[in-house]
Amino acid sequence: xxxxxxxxxxxxxxxxxxxxxxxxxxxxxxxxxxxxxxxxxxxxxxxxxxxxxxxxxxxxxxxxxxxxxxxxxxxxxxxxxxxxxxxxxxxxxxxxxxxxxxxxxxxxxxxxxxxxxxxxxxxxxxxxxxxxxxxxxxxxxxxxxxxxxxxxxxxxxxxxxxxxxxxxxxxxxxxxxxxxxxxxxxxxxxxxxxxxxxxxxxxxxxxxxxxxxxxxxxxxxxxxxxxxxxxxx
Amino acid sequence: xxxxxxxxxxxxxxxxxxxxxxxxxxxxxxxxxxxxxxxxxxxxxxxxxxxxxxxxxxxxxxxxxxxxxxxxxxxxxxxxxxxxxxxxxxxxxxxxxxxxxxxxxxxxxxxxxxxxxxxxxxxxxxxxxxxxxxxxxxxxxxxxxxxxxxxxxxxxxxxxxxxxxxxxxxxxxxxxxxxxxxxxxxxxxxxxxxxxxxxxxxxxxxxxxxxxxxxxxxxxxxxxxxxxxxxxxxxxxxxxxxxxxxxxxxxxxxxxxxxxxxxxxxxxxxxxxxxxxx
Numbered sequence: 001x002x003x004x005x006x007x008x009x010x011x012x013x014x015x016x017x018x019x020x021x022x023x024x025x026x027x028x029x030x031x032x033x034x035x036x037x038x039x040x041x042x043x044x045x046x047x048x049x050x051x052x053x054x055x056x057x058x059x060x061x062x063x064x065x066x067x068x069x070x071x072x073x074x075x076x077x078x079x080x081x082x083x084x085x086x087x088x089x090x091x092x093x094x095x096x097x098x099x100x101x102x103x104x105x106x107x108x109x110x111x112x113x114x115x116x117x118x119x120x121x122x123x124x125x126x127x128x129x130x131x132x133x134x135x136x137x138x139x140x141x142x143x144x145x146x147x148x149x150x151x152x153x154x155x156x157x158x159x160x161x162x163x164x165x166x167x168x169x170x171x172x173x174x175x176x177x178x179x180x181x182x183x184x185x186x187x188x189x190x191x192x193x194x195x196x197x198x199x200x201x202x203x204x205x206x207x208x209x210x211x212x213x214x215x216x217x218x219x220x221x222x223x224x225x226x227x228x229x230x231x232x233x
Numbered sequence: 234x235x236x237x238x239x240x241x242x243x244x245x246x247x248x249x250x251x252x253x254x255x256x257x258x259x260x261x262x263x264x265x266x267x268x269x270x271x272x273x274x275x276x277x278x279x280x281x282x283x284x285x286x287x288x289x290x291x292x293x294x295x296x297x298x299x300x301x302x303x304x305x306x307x308x309x310x311x312x313x314x315x316x317x318x319x320x321x322x323x324x325x326x327x328x329x330x331x332x333x334x335x336x337x338x339x340x341x342x343x344x345x346x347x348x349x350x351x352x353x354x355x356x357x358x359x360x361x362x363x364x365x366x367x368x369x370x371x372x373x374x375x376x377x378x379x380x381x382x383x384x385x386x387x388x389x390x391x392x393x394x395x396x397x398x399x400x401x402x403x404x405x406x407x408x409x410x411x412x413x414x415x416x417x418x419x420x421x422x423x424x425x426x427x428x429x430x431x432x433x434x435x436x437x438x439x440x441x442x443x444x445x446x447x448x449x450x451x452x453x454x455x456x457x458x459x460x461x462x463x464x465x466x467x468x469x470x471x472x473x474x475x476x477x478x479x480x481x482x483x484x485x486x487x488x489x490x491x492x493x494x495x496x497x498x499x500x501x502x503x504x505x506x507x508x509x510x511x
Contacts, residue, residue: 005307005352006255009319013259013345016323021266023331116406142406173332 038075046215115139127213148187149205155179156227294365301361319348371434
């Protein structure tokens with residue numbers, strides 16, 4: 001009797017082991033597609049926005065090394081418009097967003113550099129193509145007050161960070177696919193933490209995002225926002 | 234053949250290797266790939282460097298209780314509970330292993346081993362082995378990011394307050410400390426969430442090994458581990474701040490490297506400290 005139980009257990013364990021090995025997702029969903037070149041995919045100039053040659057970003061070697069470990073490509077640009085608004089755009093892209101690497105969220109990255117992370121709010125921004133689920137964060141460090149708007153793309157989908165993203169990745173994984181992932185972060189500096197200032201900054205972020213999506217041709221939009229339903233024209 | 238009677242007859246137990254063999258092969262087939270995977274990734278991170286040591290402790294604890302591993306015929310209840318645990322564990326394993334969810338992959342060992350123990354040796358063995366099984370929790374990559382930040386803030390705050398009492402020119406903004414002309418960032422490592430975890434693990438291990446009778450004493454000590462670890466981290470940050478202030482940043486960096494090397498063997502150190510402090 002004992003022997004019998006033992007062998008049934010062994011059979012089950014072997015089955016589980018084989019199943020686990022076979023269920024491992026193999027196909028990167030980016031396979032077969034032309035390699036994404038972030039620098040070229042994002043326009044340098046659109047609407048009244050243009051790139052400001054000012055790459056005085058916060059670069060912390062430790063953080064940079066960590067970022068390079070996780071992401072395949074990163075892009076960091078500063079845009080300005082006719083009114084003199086300044087927007088920092090930062091995009092990180094990885095072909096393989098498995099659990100061990102994952103996406104480093106601004107909450108963590110900024111916190112690691114000594115910023116205080118204020119309230120984290122979820123919001124939606126309507127664009128020409130689709131409504132983007134964005135997360136808004138306020139990072140402060142001494143005199144630097146930086147409202148941040150960001151969103152995540154996991155494969156073809158836009159997801160809120162955390163559980164949403166995890167479940168989305170799991171759905172891909174269980175069907176044998178490894179989704180790529182992108183983090184698009186828009187931020188600017190404000191002089192005070194007054195609600196009006198912050199709201200104003202977020203309004204500029206929203207306009208920047210809408211302009212950026214409209215200025216990107218339909219065929220390239222999936223890079224930023226995943227699946228895009230094209231108009232039938 | 235009843236192993237129970239055989240056991241009472243001969244203190245020199247005959248280990249029925251043949252009956253154990255399917256379980257051992259099965260477990261090896263399940264978890265050798267998992268351990269190989271984490272030895273390449275998770276265990277190489279500073280945060281999780283205590284993993285292999287925890288594993289060794291678990292094996293040691295289980296080995297010490299090996300006389301409780303006597304094959305018996307499980308009762309109906311044990312059979313039912315055993316299969317439930319085992320199937321649940323295997324489901325977690327399949328999901329965790331295939332989707333790289335380490336929590337489920339490594340964590341599935343708890344229900345799987347519980348199931349195996351119930352089916353092979355019954356609930357007495359499970360009762361004897363509860364501590365090694367529980368200890369597996371300390372091998373898991375626990376999601377601690379949400380606790381680390383407040384912990385860092387608190388460490389920075391206490392450091393600032395204490396040094397300010399002693400009239401040092403210190404100021405703080407968030408987790409950045411400014412002393413004299415130097416600016417220091419209280420990084421993740423200083424928050425000591427992971428020292429806290431390994432300290433908690435060692436504390437519980439200590440309590441388990443010493444087997445003190447008083448429940449109150451055990452619970453008090455278990456809870457006290459948290460403030461002990463917090464104080465240790467404040468002392469560490471304060472020491473580094475003062476070294477920077479008096480001796481400059483270069484030396485502090487050199488010392489930090491030493492600290493890093495020490496943290497590699499930190500479990501051993503905490504082990505010693507712990508014994509000294511009790």
